[in-house]
Amino acid sequence: MGIAGEDGTGAELPGLLERFSEIGRKNGTGIERLALSDLDATARGELQALWAERGLHVYRDRIGNQFGLVQPLDSAKPLVLVGSHLDSQPDGGRFDGQVGVLGALAVVCGMRDRGLIPSGVNVGAVNWTNEEGARFQPSVMGSSVFAGVLSLDAALASSDTREVRVADELERLSLAGDAELAGRVAGYAELHVEQGPRLEEEGVDIGVVDGTWAAYKADVVARGVQTHTGPTPMAKRIDALYGAARAIAAVHELGLARTDGRLHTAVAWMRITPNSPNATPSAVEFKVELRGPDEELLARTRDELLGLLGGITAESGVAFEVGVWSERRAESFDAALADEVERSVRELRLSTKRMPTIAGHDAVVMNAAGVPTTLLFVPSHDGITHNAAEFTSDVDLVNGEAALAAAVQRLCARVLAA
Amino acid sequence: MGIAGEDGTGAELPGLLERFSEIGRKNGTGIERLALSDLDATARGELQALWAERGLHVYRDRIGNQFGLVQPLDSAKPLVLVGSHLDSQPDGGRFDGQVGVLGALAVVCGMRDRGLIPSGVNVGAVNWTNEEGARFQPSVMGSSVFAGVLSLDAALASSDTREVRVADELERLSLAGDAELAGRVAGYAELHVEQGPRLEEEGVDIGVVDGTWAAYKADVVARGVQTHTGPTPMAKRIDALYGAARAIAAVHELGLARTDGRLHTAVAWMRITPNSPNATPSAVEFKVELRGPDEELLARTRDELLGLLGGITAESGVAFEVGVWSERRAESFDAALADEVERSVRELRLSTKRMPTIAGHDAVVMNAAGVPTTLLFVPSHDGITHNAAEFTSDVDLVNGEAALAAAVQRLCARVLAA
Structure with missing residues (x-):
């Protein structure tokens, strides 16, 4: 050196x-x-x-x-x-x-x-x-x-x-x-x-x-139904934070699964509504980013993520609104x-x-x-x-x-x- | 009526x-x-x-x-x-x-x-x-x-x-x-x-x-290491939000798994530090609550959750500080x-x-x-x-x-x- x-x-x-x-x-x-x-x-x-x-x-x-x-x-x-x-x-x-x-x-x-x-x-x-x-x-x-x-x-x-x-x-x-x-x-x-x-x-x-590297970024909103965290039966809950938590873990794990280092994924910002200890969240906004040198891999990863979100919706009732993907070449x-x-x-x-x-x-x-x-x-x-x-x-x-x-x-x- | x-x-x-x-x-x-x-x-x-x-x-x-x-x-x-x-x-x-x-x-x-x-x-x-x-x-x-x-x-x-x-x-x-x-x-x-x-x-x-019903509640802090969401290799990240997301999903699923309606679980409040789009979170605070008519079931559920958190720590590096459980009889x-x-x-x-x-x-x-x-x-x-x-x-x-x-x-x- x-x-x-x-x-x-x-x-x-x-x-x-x-x-x-x-x-x-x-x-x-x-x-x-x-x-x-x-x-x-x-x-x-x-x-x-x-x-x-x-x-x-x-x-x-x-x-x-x-x-x-x-x-x-x-x-x-x-x-x-x-x-x-x-x-x-x-x-x-x-x-x-x-x-x-x-x-x-x-x-x-x-x-x-x-x-x-x-x-x-x-x-x-x-x-x-x-x-x-x-x-x-x-x-x-x-x-x-x-x-x-x-x-x-x-x-x-x-x-x-x-x-x-x-x-x-x-x-x-x-x-x-x-x-x-x-x-x-x-x-x-x-x-x-x-x-x-x-x-x-x-x-x-x-x-x-x-x-x-290329970067694909999107704002996502998970939508649930606000209700009391106590008396509402579990089966009746559509908890936006539960859906968002599964989605955020999935984003991270898509990156972890690529052991060749060509895909970095993250969620680092989120906002919860209403963020009150006794009210299941009605909405959770979060920012997803996918980065890598290969735009085709990013596009495939984006599609894979959308599929995973669909699965979470089917299981939890939490709907995801995925904003326009900003695609930095x-x-x-x-x-x-x-x-x-x-x-x-x-x-x-x-x-x-x-x-x-x-x-x-x-x-x-x-x-x-x-x-x-x-x-x-x-x-x-x-x-x-x-x-x-x-x-x-x-x-x-x-x-x-x-x-x-x-x-x-x-x-x-x-x-x-x- | x-x-x-x-x-x-x-x-x-x-x-x-x-x-x-x-x-x-x-x-x-x-x-x-x-x-x-x-x-x-x-x-x-x-x-x-x-x-x-x-x-x-x-x-x-x-x-x-x-x-x-x-x-x-x-x-x-x-x-x-x-x-x-x-x-x-x-x-x-x-x-x-x-x-x-x-x-x-x-x-x-x-x-x-x-x-x-x-x-x-x-x-x-x-x-x-x-x-x-x-x-x-x-x-x-x-x-x-x-x-x-x-x-x-x-x-x-x-x-x-x-x-x-x-x-x-x-x-x-x-x-x-x-x-x-x-x-x-x-x-x-x-x-x-x-x-x-x-x-x-x-x-x-x-x-x-x-x-x-009885209620067990605790404040939890997930601790990670703040770093850039971009260049830091996935394997080097200790992302507090990833750990917290897995923990929050686990809390919800503990309640969902009890189909007899005797266990309600929720996380409805959280705070992310620093909550900046390009910095992996260093800390995520959240409030866990477990409610049910049977205190013994709540104690078992609390212990099961602590075990799950230990598993998440082992896999992700994210440590959990679990505060004193307030136990409402x-x-x-x-x-x-x-x-x-x-x-x-x-x-x-x-x-x-x-x-x-x-x-x-x-x-x-x-x-x-x-x-x-x-x-x-x-x-x-x-x-x-x-x-x-x-x-x-x-x-x-x-x-x-x-x-x-x-x-x-x-x-x-x-x-x-x-």
């Missing part, structure tokens, strides 16, 4: 990460900064102040995405963005997202200070709004609005469980602006923690992402760009591995929108993520920062050549 | 019920008036105004129980209380509770007006605070504090999911007083809808309750009193049936506390309850009111003879 940064570059990320991990620190080593919360606003304010202090030109767009550009926005030059997100999961880890935003700050300023930005290109750091989708659905919200695949109005109208809307929070916390950068973007780079165990298991420094990243980036990273004496991303990322959105994109992974200890125990070593952070700098230089060259 | 009230008595309950069902009307024929909500306060205010208008003396105690007495409280006479509760389930029905509170008003005033209250006894109507336990746990809160089996401090400190305490709402809505009536109570009568299908199925007018009601009440009800040419109550009621609390208690049921159409479709016919309401009047007269005679 190599260590980059021996020439004094790439030493900034561990310190920046330590500093930002104090904002919303939770569960010891973790953070909790839900999108558009007070703590998210604090982190955004700190980031903006730091950008300004380092001489970056700060912009915000209508969905609250933040940009720190080396040159002012009115330049006619193509723009290369580098970033990720500062929002976290509830009880989240401190690496997921932050690594990419703070790495971008270090890399962009470092390249500028060392004269490595070609004069024909503008380079900027970015913090995308609400990547996690924990509080407001959908996830990757800010980058999706930026890329034009989610309407601004739909995003602004999204509301949390207390009926607070994205628009309300952007206004309350004064987080939005009116900058329009989307038309100028010619390249995007992101550094992220792997969130899986493969790099660590194989002793590899840097993952160069070459594609995404398995996408490829630009292979020539990945080749060039991988070569540059190896020149730093770091080992690399081509791998897909299973999780969604802002880079996945940019790539799908046709922007030349490079996404780099650093190892996640034991693959633990969305958890305070999430961990990436300082050595890996320094390696990641150096790799990101190399990737951005390669991307700038590519943009100039286009 | 008989119809009481041919002499002009017992005709008040249907009209009163219609009037109060406008407060918090929901889902067409249902109501939603959670304990200590604004709508509960409105209903309480209307009740108190009506009591005062009818010349009853109004008192409130520290937990917000309301009393409307025929004679002022400072009398040295033994007190016979008649009542139930005005709070409802979320998406609840309009008969559960209201029938007993409004029936009490009609019966107490009717007896007084017709000179049927013996001079040695004081009689009062009562509305108990938070019978349902939907918003604040435990259920039967007001009657339990009154009976001395739940401390006032514990009840006041109970909080809802938004961390609002019972004490906060009592103060905000000015619902508490400082009357102390518990020491004077010598008898209690309650009219309630059956909430099961038996009276209707057997064509019986009035159920005379002779005992309660199967209790008998005073058999001699039930005999007398049944005889009086039959004199009205109403058919009767001795039956247990499976649901908890304020009358169950009073009976367990040693107060001579009578609890009468009227039929619930199809046994549907805790649901807007809950239905009891006007004929059955009129029958119930007449039966309650007869029962209270019998109870007064019993109290005088004691």
Whole structure:
């Protein structure tokens, strides 16, 4: 395993990460900064102040995405963005997202200070709004609005469980602006923690992402009949939670049954009505997701699940309303760009591995929108993520920062050549 | 099936019920008036105004129980209380509770007006605070504090999911007083809808309750490890919701498997942490209840369930923390009193049936506390309850009111003879 940064570059990320991990620190080593919360606003304010202090030109767009550009926005030059997100999961880890935003700050300023930005290109750091989708659905919200695949109005109208809307929070916390950068973007780079165990298991420094897994997701409602949990005879009950429980177990077991690792399944969110201890639930909403590299396998799994739900209905009386399946295609990243980036990273004496991303990322959105994109992974200890125990070593952070700098230089060259 | 009230008595309950069902009307024929909500306060205010208008003396105690007495409280006479509760389930029905509170008003005033209250006894109507336990746990809160089996401090400190305490709402809505009536109570009568299908199925007018089912209840926490729903390999996941789903299905199936109707099981409330679409849950809390007439069967079922949970842990890695089991004993009601009440009800040419109550009621609390208690049921159409479709016919309401009047007269005679 190599260590980059021996020439004094790439030493900034561990310190920046330590500093930002104090904002919303939770569960010891973790953070909790839900999108558009007070703590998210604090982190955004700190980031903006730091950008300004380092001489970056700060912009915000209508969905609250933040940009720190080396040159002012009115330049006619193509723009290369580098970033990720500062929002976290509830009880989240401190690496997921932050690594990419703070790495971008270090890399962009470092390249500028060392004269490595070609004069024909503008380079900027970015913090995308609400990547996690924990509080407001959908996830990757800010980058999706930026890329034009989610309407601004739909995003602004999204509301949390207390009926607070994205628009309300952007206004309350004064987080939005009116900058329009989307038309100028010619390249995007992101550094992220792997969130899986493969790099660590194989002793590899840097993952160069070459594609995404497909994902099928659907909202399901189990419908029963609300009645008293006491006197109603068991045979007369149509208990939505019983039906939902069987369905949720079935979803998990479809994934468990594939021992080749090509199918990941989960239900992680649900809402029970009325959720009163003495009333059998009338409705249980839950979100099903199926992920894998093979869309045909996902389609078969979806059909198998629908068959299982039919069986549960026949036995329990609980009906299932399955919403429209959102089908995220398995996408490829630009292979020539990945080749060039991988070569540059190896020149730093770091080992690399081509791998897909299973999780969604802002880079996945940019790539799908046709922007030349490079996404780099650093190892996640034991693959633990969305958890305070999430961990990436300082050595890996320094390696990641150096790799990101190399990737951005390669991307700038590519943009100039286009 | 008989119809009481041919002499002009017992005709008040249907009209009163219609009037109060406008407060918090929901889902067409249902109501939603959670304990200590604004709508509960409105209903309480209307009740108190009506009591005062009818010349009853109004008192409130520290937990917000309301009393409307025929004679002022400072009398040295033994007190016979008649009542139930005005709070409802979320998406609840309009008969559960209201029938007993409004029936009490009609019966107490009717007896007084017709000179049927013996001079040695004081009689009062009562509305108990938070019978349902939907918003604040435990259920039967007001009657339990009154009976001395739940401390006032514990009840006041109970909080809802938004961390609002019972004490906060009592103060905000000015619902508490400082009357102390518990020491004077010598008898209690309650009219309630059956909430099961038996009276209707057997064509019986009035159920005379002779005992309660036992209930074993426990709070359970399923513990997993929070991680990303995407990249984490299935074999590495310890998903608390998967474990909880299997456990909840198992609870239901234990009850389903007993085809003799002597075991009712349910999980109706749960809370998921963090409940974020992309993070496998770290913890799922849920409430298990087992009910039946046979405590030995409940103990065996509890042990069988614990064995099943152990099996789920072995297979999924999800650990279960099972809290202390609250074991509500199967209790008998005073058999001699039930005999007398049944005889009086039959004199009205109403058919009767001795039956247990499976649901908890304020009358169950009073009976367990040693107060001579009578609890009468009227039929619930199809046994549907805790649901807007809950239905009891006007004929059955009129029958119930007449039966309650007869029962209270019998109870007064019993109290005088004691």
